[in-house]
Amino acid sequence: MPAQAMHTSAEIGYNSKIEGDVVHTRLDAALNWFRRNSLWPMPMGLACCAIELMATGASRFDISRFGAEVMRFSPRQSDVMIVAGTVTYKMALAVKRIYDQMAEPKWVIAMGACASTGGMYRSYAVLQGVDNIIPVDVYVAGCPPRPEALLDALIKLQSKVPDRPVVKEMTLFSHQKETANVA
């Protein structure tokens, strides 16, 4: 019935009972808030740091308290690559390829001494820091770092996420795409 329908839509449009629960915000801030609290990791476990990464994901340290429990072994569905362990030269280009396959926006945590600087391996076989091939957002000290340290890195990364003007990036991106299509 038209009258009934009109009445219903009027209730949704304005309801005095829920007035106090409405939050005003900028779209950028809202989108970044969503992103920040569901950073899905790409677990790049390469050495013993991966054991601490697993501990971070397990119940005692519980990385899901920070919305990052969805460890995806597919780079297409992940936001942050956690490079946990020694990056050998044999593995280096594979790590870079996986990073390249991750969808934007993406971040990188270099977990432990080896991933950050090559660690104790000043040797012919080990890349001297994963930042030689991919950009790193947060470095975690330790050999291996405690799970708390990794969680701290995650929190630091979360505070870094809202720096991005999401809407501007998206419109810029679609604009670039359009101009590219025209060209």
Add this chain to the structure above:
Amino acid sequence: MTVAEIAQKLKAHFGELISGPAEFRGEITLKLTDSEKILQVCGFAKKELGFTMLLDISSLDNYGEDPRWTLVYELYGCTTHQQHLRLKTNVSEEKSELPTVSGVWPTADWHEREIYDMMGVRFRGHPDLRRILMWDGYPYFPLRKDFPLAGKPSELAEVAFTKAAPQQGGPFVTLPGGKDTIAREPRVRTPEVDAVQTNARLERRRDVIGAHAPESGSR
């Protein structure tokens, strides 16, 4: 049957080819004078002497000496007499090649690939002599004594690259057998001082060997 008796059997069969046996701390080492005969010796050791298992093959770089390479075969009679025997043989740098024993013990396949990868000694007749740790196309043999610890730059497009690692004043070398932890600890060591310390260490070692095996005399 003890390993000494087995070693004598092997020696009796091959005669001049085998020198030794040398005994150190209850372990017997035989030296094979011609590395080309390693296949026959290993075949005989497995078939006739019951060495059913190859524990390991390792390679030594006697840099600055000739012959440069020493290959060490660790044999074990796993299901038979449960005795351990060590075979050593030298290979010159010009040749850098000897027959494979992967036909005798299949496990030798990967041991030999690792030695080829790290030292560059080739094994004739090996079914699949590729690098096992480094990638195909890596131009160096990194366990050789004349290869720097930091590595050397290399580039193989789409596969891998390497750079020399920063040593920050190193390489830091430990001195095994130093008289205390201060003498042993990793630090920059200059060749002259090293030579003095190494000589002192070798003197001590000879004393120790003399004290522990006075009557053998074969070492």
